Structures are given as structure tokens and as C-alpha cells.
Amino acid sequence: MSANLSGIRHTRGFDVIKPLSIMTLIIVMMPLVLLPLASIFIFGTSNGLRSFWNALTAPEAIFALQLSMVTSFWATAFNVVFGLFAAYVLSKYNFWGRNALIVTISLPTAIPTAVAGFALLLLWGPYGILGKYLEPYGIHLMFTAAAIILANIFVTFPLAFGVIKPVFDTMNQSLEEASATMGATRWQTFWHVTLPSLRGAILSGALLTFARSVGEFGSTILVSGNLAGRTQTAPLYIFAKFNEGQVEAANAIAIVLALFSFLIFSVLFFARDWLEAE
Amino acid sequence: MTNKIKFGLTFVLAISLFMMSCLPSAPGGRGGGKAARTITVYGFSVMKESLEKEIYPAFAAKWKAEHGEDVSFQSSFAGSETVTNQILQGAPADIGIFSIERDVDRLIVAGHVPNDWYVTPQKGIVNKTPFVILVRKGNPKGITDFADLGKEGVKVIHPDPVSSGGAQWSILSIYGSELKKSEAETGKRDEARALNTLKTIWRNVIATPGSAREARTQFELGQGDALITYELDALLMKDANAAVDVVIPKSTIFSEHPVAIVDRNVTAEERPVVEAFRNFLWSEEAQKAFVKNHFRSATNEIFNTTNAQFGKIEMPFTVEYFGGWSKAYPEIIEKIFRDQVQNK
Numbered sequence A: 001m002s003a004n005l006s007g008i009r010h011t012r013g014f015d016v017i018k019p020l021s022i023m024t025l026i027i028v029m030m031p032l033v034l035l036p037l038a039s040i041f042i043f044g045t046s047n048g049l050r051s052f053w054n055a056l057t058a059p060e061a062i063f064a065l066q067l068s069m070v071t072s073f074w075a076t077a078f079n080v081v082f083g084l085f086a087a088y089v090l091s092k093y094n095f096w097g098r099n100a101l102i103v104t105i106s107l108p109t110a111i112p113t114a115v116a117g118f119a120l121l122l123l124w125g126p127y128g129i130l131g132k133y134l135e136p137y138g139i140h141l142m143f144t145a146a147a148i149i150l151a152n153i154f155v156t157f158p159l160a161f162g163v164i165k166p167v168f169d170t171m172n173q174s175l176e177e178a179s180a181t182m183g184a185t186r187w188q189t190f191w192h193v194t195l196p197s198l199r200g201a202i203l204s205g206a207l208l209t210f211a212r213s214v215g216e217f218g219s220t221i222l223v224s225g226n227l228a229g230r231t232q233t234a235p236l237y238i239f240a241k242f243n244e245g246q247v248e249a250a251n252a253i254a255i256v257l258a259l260f261s262f263l264i265f266s267v268l269f270f271a272r273d274w275l276e277a278e
Numbered sequence B: 001m002t003n004k005i006k007f008g009l010t011f012v013l014a015i016s017l018f019m020m021s022c023l024p025s026a027p028g029g030r031g032g033g034k035a036a037r038t039i040t041v042y043g044f045s046v047m048k049e050s051l052e053k054e055i056y057p058a059f060a061a062k063w064k065a066e067h068g069e070d071v072s073f074q075s076s077f078a079g080s081e082t083v084t085n086q087i088l089q090g091a092p093a094d095i096g097i098f099s100i101e102r103d104v105d106r107l108i109v110a111g112h113v114p115n116d117w118y119v120t121p122q123k124g125i126v127n128k129t130p131f132v133i134l135v136r137k138g139n140p141k142g143i144t145d146f147a148d149l150g151k152e153g154v155k156v157i158h159p160d161p162v163s164s165g166g167a168q169w170s171i172l173s174i175y176g177s178e179l180k181k182s183e184a185e186t187g188k189r190d191e192a193r194a195l196n197t198l199k200t201i202w203r204n205v206i207a208t209p210g211s212a213r214e215a216r217t218q219f220e221l222g223q224g225d226a227l228i229t230y231e232l233d234a235l236l237m238k239d240a241n242a243a244v245d246v247v248i249p250k251s252t253i254f255s256e257h258p259v260a261i262v263d264r265n266v267t268a269e270e271r272p273v274v275e276a277f278r279n280f281l282w283s284e285e286a287q288k289a290f291v292k293n294h295f296r297s298a299t300n301e302i303f304n305t306t307n308a309q310f311g312k313i314e315m316p317f318t319v320e321y322f323g324g325w326s327k328a329y330p331e332i333i334e335k336i337f338r339d340q341v342q343n344k
Helices: A017-044 A049-057 A059-092 A098-109 A113-124 A131-137 A145-170 A173-181 A186-194 A196-214 A218-223 A234-243 A247-277 B003-025 B045-067 B080-088 B101-109 B146-150 B165-186 B191-203 B212-220 B231-239 B271-280 B284-292 B325-342
Strands: B037-044 B071-078 B095-097 B125-136 B205-207 B226-230 B244-247 B251-261 B315-317
Touching: A017 A247, A049 A059, A049 A247, A059 A098, A059 A145, A059 A196, A059 A234, A059 A247, A098 A145, A113 A131, A113 A145, A113 A218, A145 A196, A145 A218, A173 A186, A186 A196, A196 A247, A218 A234, A234 A247, A234 B212, B037 B045, B037 B080, B037 B271, B045 B071, B045 B212, B045 B231, B045 B271, B045 B284, B071 B080, B080 B095, B080 B101, B080 B165, B095 B101, B095 B271, B101 B165, B101 B251, B101 B325, B125 B165, B125 B231, B125 B284, B146 B165, B146 B191, B146 B226, B165 B191, B165 B212, B165 B226, B165 B251, B165 B315, B165 B325, B191 B205, B191 B325, B212 B226, B212 B231, B226 B231, B231 B244, B251 B271
Parallel strands: B037 B071, B037 B095, B251 B315
Antiparallel strands: B095 B251, B125 B226, B125 B244, B125 B251
16 A cells, blocks of 8 residues: 555555565664664673573562553553443433543553642642541552552543543444343443444553553552562562662563563554454 | 353453452561561651661661560651751651751751750750762862862752752851851851852852752763862762762761750650650761761761761861851851852
């Protein structure tokens, strides 16, 4: 297609544009993405696989990875359910302030994550607007895993919604109407008609949210307390090790996260196809 | 794709999701069973090694022997000002070890630490270390004293005074050393000369990392020609065989590091063990461990003769030279550094 656009005829034989454009793609990606990623792998394993393995299996490293997974899981669970609900409401009903709500949901995308962090502190911290009323009851949200989940929810708020809503918008209304005419309840229609066509969008929304949560740093470092083995997530662990000058330990976990996102986006790529192909 | 494969994949996904949601119960259980007491320590960046390698295990063994209880530690390290801000925001520190006394003052004002926190031996100071200059192996830029850092073409890494206590020590060190030298030469503190040296050095600063430790990492990764830092951190780098040389300025400051119990976070039940840990920091055992890890002892100068790597400083001084932190911070860090050097 690119050949047609650029006006070069290729009625038969070899299309020069194809290899050229692929090469350009890779050459541009080289210094921007591929080499930086490669350097993580080179540095992480520079002292041999043995010390890479030791860095990886340090109890605090394993804990950090687990904590990242758990907090990201709950943030994802919430944001997917909420994103689904919000998308349903906002594409089904038209009401005053609807666009304002849509804009508000999308806001966290552009807000610096550090701002998200201290906004949460100002609200839920022991001296925060609401946090000070919880303090006497011994309820601490900040500097716990709950704080990390709240931060993840804030930062990834628009992602699942953003993927699900367009599918809602373009959904074939006639199917739902047919379902209703056949006597299905609102819930039955949603469960048997609406939801199945959303599976692909829900999965990609979930994976995007999860991937983004696992990598979250700016807000987490402010709200978590950064205690190794207690409230230190994988990105915080990487940062701490880097600051301590243990670049190799930092790289070991960075490699895990890099492979992990590779896995997530591979699943995203393939799974979406077969979920939607149905 | 067949239904069977699909079912299998869904099943695997469901299991892994279930496992992920369950994990929160697992963490936390480090350092032995439920009976273990845990002390939460927030420390400024370069405290990490000596605490984790020597002090924690030594205290845990002592407490176990005396009380039969297990004690475990959890800690977080960052720039001194950052640590203080975290505690001010409610971070669960039982005890804080800071680079500068000003940070304890900030906690007192906020009601986290009582006014009489320093009613301990050594006025709350656990250890000290002089400020030195770290250069590349062989000293290619020919740095011999602070003033040389202001020479044309020298690139300096200097931590950020906003977040790092070490950075503030460094500024006091540069400024005070010029006063001290001028005083020795002419009998008068030459403030114009001191300001000028600070200005020329700051022109050469190419990066201001958040803590002394971050600054060291950047230097180790090859940035800059020189780094002003704690002697302790410079010696730790030498121990790690980094290709660096230590330059001892003719005159430099001894940074003194206070410890304070964060009263607000310590329950009556935890108090004995937290206090015992703080007091342990002044014990002979702990002070010797600090010296071994290149801090200088705050309690006994004889311990300090046991570390052969310590540099000799011709004209040392402390923050008392400026009348203490309550004067040094507003008059030098704010009025001179911030207003006349940084914002110029």
C-alpha cells in the first residue's frame, strides 16, 4: 500500500519499498528502543549467569516482584470492572455533564505520576484531608500495600475504559434490541450478548492496565514508604539498587520486567485475535 | 483453535490470577516467626552498609542473648531531607538517622520528636566523617583543594541540597574552608573569597542527584571529573576497587549525624527495644563497627586511630564554626548558597 501511496509502480517483480521501509523502521528503533533494552541484558549478565541468578533470587528482589504483581492485580481488577461499567454508562446514556465525566476519567494520563502520589498523600496521609479522620481509628492507608494499589488505580484509571468504550460505541445495537425483543432481561442481554463481544477489549484493557501498573514508579515511591521487604515494589527495588551502585542487581530485576512486558504484549497480540475471531 | 485448548488456556489464566490475588498474605514474614519484634529504620543514604552489615546483626544477637527475643529490622534509605519528608508525611519510621541536625529540628517542630531528643550521650550524634573530593584515578584534572573544582573545564557532580543532607555539608565545607584558610592567613574571615569559590564551583556542577549515594552512582557510571562526598563513601568506593583517588582538602568540615526516635510511631510496648537500639549505637561495639566501615567514631577518638585509611585533615572544623545548624542553615545554605549562588 505504501508503494501505491508513494506513486511507485510495482506491477510485477520485486517491491523495493518493502525492505527499505522495514529497514528504516528497525534503524530508527535501534538507538531509541532496541539498544537501551539490549544494554539492560548485557549489563545484567555481565558478571556471569551465577551472579545474575543470585541477584534475582535475593529475598527482597523476589518480594518486590511479588508485591508488584499483587498490587497490580488488584488495581487491574478494579479498573477493568470500573472501566466496563463507566464505558457502559457513558456510551448508553446521554446526559448533562457526560463529556465532562469522560474527560475527567482520561485526566490521569496527562498528570505527572509524582503529582498522583502526593495528591494521594494529601488526601489519605496521616495528616491528609480524609486520612486524619481515619488516623484515630488506627487505619493507615498510606505506606502500605493499599497505598500502592490506590496509586496504581489512579495512574491506570483511563486505560481499560479507553479500550472498552470505543467498542461499546460501535457495537451493533440491533443485537441487543433483538435480545430484548425476545424477552431477555437487561442482565441477560448484557451477559449473553453485550459481554461476549467485549471480550477482546476487556482482555487488552486488563493487560494494558496490568503492564502499566507493574511498571509504575513515580507515584509509588511517594506513597509506599519504600521499605525493602515490605512496601518496596519491583521498580522501587530497581531504583534503590541503582542508587546504591548495585547496577547489576537493578538490572536483574529490570530484565524480569522487560521479559514480563514482552510476554504481556505477546499475549495481547495473539489472544485478542482469537477472542475476536469467534 | 479448538475448544479444548481454549479451555486449557482459560484454566491456566484463572489459576494464575487466583495465585496473584492471594499473595498479599505471604509477604512480611522476614527474619523469623511472628514473635519477632521489628524495628523500622529510616536512614540517610550512606548509612546503609554499616547498619545492614554490622549494626543490625550485632544488636539482634545482643537482644536475643539478653531477652530471648528475635529482633528484625526493615529500613529505607534516601537523601536526609527526603527521609525527613517521608516521616513528616507519616512513614512508619521508629527511628531515623539523619545527615543533618536540621532534619531533626523539622521533626521536632512537627511534633514527631520531643524537644529533649538530644539528652543522650554526644547530643544525639552517632558518628561523623569529613568531606573530601573524589577524582578519577591519577587525578587527571590536577585537583588539590576545593578551589580547583572551579577551574575551567572541570565537571563536578554535586548532590542536590534540596533533598540531600550531604549536599548541604558539602556547601558548608567549601564555604567554611575558605573562611578558615583566610582566617589563618590574615586573621579575618574573608567572606567574599568564600562566596566566590562557591560560585565558581557551582558553575562547574553538571548534575545534582537526589542523595550522596545517587551522586556516587552517577560518578561511578562515568559522569563528571570530581565529586564532593563523605570520606566514608569515598573509602567504600576504594574498597570496591573503583578507579578513583581521594583528595583531602586542606580544610574541611566534619559532618555529624544525629539519631532520633520518632516518638509518634513508637508504642509504649516497642519503646524499650527501640531505645535499646538507639543506645546501642553509642556502645563500643557499634562505634568500632562504624570505624571499620569508615565512619569516624563520635564517642572515642582512640577508635579512629584504628582505621589506617582515614585521611589527615590540616584544618578541620564542624558546624559549630558557623554557630550550629540553627545559624548555618538560614545564613549559609539559604542566604548565601540559595540566594547568591544557585539563583544567580
